[in-house]
Amino acid sequence: MQSGCRWVYTLMDWDTGEVVAKGTSVELVEQGYFPDVNKLSSVWNNLEKCKNPSPKNYRWKMERKSTKDDRVERARAEGLSADERAETRMVRVYSCYGADGTLLGKGTAAELKEKGLFGSEGTVHECYRKRGGVYKPGGVTRMEMELCQKRIRHPMKLPDQPAKVKRKPIGGVIDPSALAYDVHDLMIYNEKARKIGKPELTYGYWAEKGKPATP
Structure with a gap:
């Protein structure tokens, strides 16, 4: 299925219910069923509002589901788990x-x-x-x-479930903030500066210098 699309649409014959086509809005436009995605969206919205749509006004019946639900359904149909x-x-x-x-x-x-x-x-x-x-x-x-x-x-790596990268602990704090890392690095910098007789820096001056690792 086309990435970046939220919905998967199914087009069906009015009389038999037979599936004519299935795909995202972009895929159905590429296959020639609609002139553009805006037209598809408009047809869908009108069908949703109309209680008794007529075959004279619409070429197909339409259903839609989220790409995530469609992915899970297709996986189960193949005997796979939802994340395969x-x-x-x-x-x-x-x-x-x-x-x-x-x-x-x-x-x-x-x-x-x-x-x-x-x-x-x-x-x-x-x-x-x-x-x-x-x-x-x-x-x-x-x-x-x-x-x-x-x-x-x-x-299957699900795009809506990104892996969280944990930072190494500092001073017993698990997954510390970026500021905590900066403070830690500045302390190391000032310790090196004292040893070689150079002036220590405040956080602002150290940040202006590009957060150097050594004096």
Whole structure:
């Protein structure tokens, strides 16, 4: 879905209810369903106000939901949690065999690592390319590789939930303010100044000088 848009619209046939198109305002304009986003917004607002809209006046029925709700709904439909996404792509799938020809495991490098057959994903690729398919810690003596299309899950970073970066504590204070950091740095500066016989600075003069670290 187009980033930066708050709503996802669904256009439906008046008689059958069949979905004609679905997307953000920008996407529906790009697909030619509306001349511009203002026209789409106007049609939506008029439909909302009209108790009994007529097919003569409007080409489609319309529904809309927030992009966040749509994202969660699509994730659940794919069997994913609300904070996951999935994409189809070509991946390397490895088949690993033991000395007696037993299939020890089959999957992507990440899946083989999760099964405990290999210590890391990089080791899987390296054993296949450079070690002749041998990985003694896992009892693997032969490997085969094939390219397959697979749905890959990824954690989804939600834009409305930015990660908070915590500052290191100063004097026992967790996540101190920027001013507390400045005062701390100024104290260190003045301590260095005293040691070399230079004058100490007040906060204002120190800030004017660009908050230097050393006198």
